[in-house]
Amino acid sequence: MNLKSLKKPRPGDFCLLCGAAPAVIGVFVPENPQEYGAIKGKTRFIRYCLCTQCHSKQGALEKVEKVIQHEFLGRATSC
Numbered sequence: 001m002n003l004k005s006l007k008k009p010r011p012g013d014f015c016l017l018c019g020a021a022p023a024v025i026g027v028f029v030p031e032n033p034q035e036y037g038a039i040k041g042k043t044r045f046i047r048y049c050l051c052t053q054c055h056s057k058q059g060a061l062e063k064v065e066k067v068i069q070h071e072f073l074g075r076a077t078s079c
């Protein structure tokens, strides 16, 4: 898996923030990859999609980060 293949559109993609058809594919690289399930010393890439509308909104990236964090941390605490 490399960055190029991460940025390719896939069937079933949807905007992370509103669920609409995606226009932009981004890759979030957390500062603390271990919090996101990475093995110590490894980087973690988290792929996400946004629609044009959400992508052009101010603070979109912070929102994306929060949603991703919530998904990962929520999953971690629920098991």
Ligand SMILES: [Zn+2]
Binding pocket: 015, 016, 017, 018, 019, 020, 050, 051, 052, 053, 054, 055
């Ligand atoms: Zn959207």
